Amino acid sequence: MERFEYAHPTTQREAIGLLGSNWNDAAVLAGGTDLISLMKEYVVSPKRIVNIKNVEGLNGIHSNAEGVTLGSLVTMDELVENETIRAEFPALTQAAEGITSPQIRAMGTVGGELCQRPRCWYFRNGYGLLAKDENGKSLVPEGENRYHAILGNSGPAYFVNPSSLAPALIALGAKLQLTGPKGQREVSASEFFVIPKSDNERENVLKPNEMLTHIVIPASSRGFRSATYEVRHKTALDWPLAAAAIAVKMEGGRVREGRVVLGHVAPIPWQAREAAKELEGKSITDGTAVTVGEAAVRGAKPLSQNAYKVRLATVAVKRALLAAAKGEA
Numbered sequence: 295m296e297r298f299e300y301a302h303p304t305t306q307r308e309a310i311g312l313l314g315s316n317w318n319d320a321a322v323l324a325g326g327t328d329l330i331s332l333m334k335e336y337v338v339s340p341k342r343i344v345n346i347k348n349v350e351g352l353n354g355i356h357s358n359a360e361g362v363t364l365g366s367l368v369t370m371d372e373l374v375e376n377e378t379i380r381a382e383f384p385a386l387t388q389a390a391e392g393i394t395s396p397q398i399r400a401m402g403t404v405g406g407e408l409c410q411r412p413r414c415w416y417f418r419n420g421y422g423l424l425a426k427d428e429n430g431k432s433l434v435p436e437g438e439n440r441y442h443a444i445l446g447n448s449g450p451a452y453f454v455n456p457s458s459l460a461p462a463l464i465a466l467g468a469k470l471q472l473t474g475p476k477g478q479r480e481v482s483a484s485e486f487f488v489i490p491k492s493d494n495e496r497e498n499v500l501k502p503n504e505m506l507t508h509i510v511i512p513a514s515s516r517g518f519r520s521a522t523y524e525v526r527h528k529t530a531l532d533w534p535l536a537a538a539a540i541a542v543k544m545e546g547g548r549v550r551e552g553r554v555v556l557g558h559v560a561p562i563p564w565q566a567r568e569a570a571k572e573l574e575g576k577s578i579t580d581g582t583a584v585t586v587g588e589a590a591v592r593g594a595k596p597l598s599q600n601a602y603k604v605r606l607a608t609v610a611v612k613r614a615l616l617a618a619a620k621g622e623a
């Protein structure tokens with residue numbers, strides 16, 4: 295690990311003032327479960343670490359007529375244990391429950407989970423975010439790509455977004471509040487994640503001198519039934535191979551509005567709009583669930599080793615949809 299300066303501000307203004315104009319100037323430290331590993335492996339070497347754990351106003355889960363607001367420092371444990379979220383937005387609780395490590399649940403924060411860096415093994419082994427060789431060509435298409443993207447993978451990025459919470463938050467229409475030197479701005483969770491075009495860009499719209507402060511799930515999403523289904527190689531200490539979050543608004547036994555978001559299959563959480571359209575006006579049966587699952591992966595372009603993920607994503611959508619319809623996981 296490179297030497298670094300350590301700061302522990304107590305106000306948001308102070309924290310923002312300690313961040314820099316380049317990613318290498320400073321990094322936000324929340325639970326540290328991802329950042330510290332990246333630093334130990336020299337994947338990132340910020341000159342300053344800004345520990346936000348003591349910053350006021352970033353804790354707690356608050357519910358009111360406008361919706362539910364989560365501070366970015368809410369831990370996975372706090373999220374899983376929150377009965378309001380479990381009752382109103384089960385897709386989010388189920389997504390957090392998939393992260394089974396007690397240590398990660400105790401230390402990892404919602405903000406850190408959304409901003410965690412890709413698990414692509416080329417990136418984690420020093421080949422940069424876009425995994426390029428010395429001639430600037432991506433190593434992924436002809437390399438070890440079994441865990442890489444099957445959608446949104448026309449390049450130059452082939453990694454998958456690692457967040458388990460993001461698909462659920464997008465399906466629930468959440469908004470993310472970001473704070474920087476010019477004050478606060480709000481972006482929808484669906485627009486927060488972006489596909490980088492160069493190694494110097496990031497996987498989300500945060501600027502180097504901004505931080506994520508709150509996540510707001512609007513009251514309008516209370517009328518939706520929701521569920522998350524993940525397909526994992528093993529249940530502990532791993533990331534899903536494919537996942538789906540579904541939110542459906544029912545009227546007279548039929549879907550009035552549906553949202554289908556896939557996780558771990560593309561460089562961003564993947565909004566399967568065709569699949570959502572397929573749902574409209576239908577009652578949810580096994581047959582509908584199969585059709586919607588197939589629509590969700592239409593356009594998938596698997597790489598040499600990951601065609602299996604197409605089937606997993608189809609199954610994840612089908613099972614999430616049936617669970618959402620029943621109102622159970």
Ligand SMILES: Cc1cc2nc3c(=O)[nH]c(=O)nc-3n(C[C@H](O)[C@H](O)[C@H](O)COP(=O)(O)OP(=O)(O)OC[C@H]3O[C@@H](n4cnc5c(N)ncnc54)[C@H](O)[C@@H]3O)c2cc1C
Binds near residue numbers: 329411
């Ligand atoms: C073995 C293992 C298995 C895992 N399995 C899963 C899984 O299945 N699904 C899943 O989603 N995750 C999984 N994780 C990842 C885990 O969820 C994250 O490491 C954790 O949530 C990160 O939160 P943190 O608070 O520790 O973030 P940190 O490590 O402190 O930060 C992570 C990144 O986010 C940035 N950051 C943190 N907070 C903010 C903020 N408020 N504003 C701006 N930037 C910020 C940091 O600068 C850093 O780049 C796993 C991790 C491990 C080690």
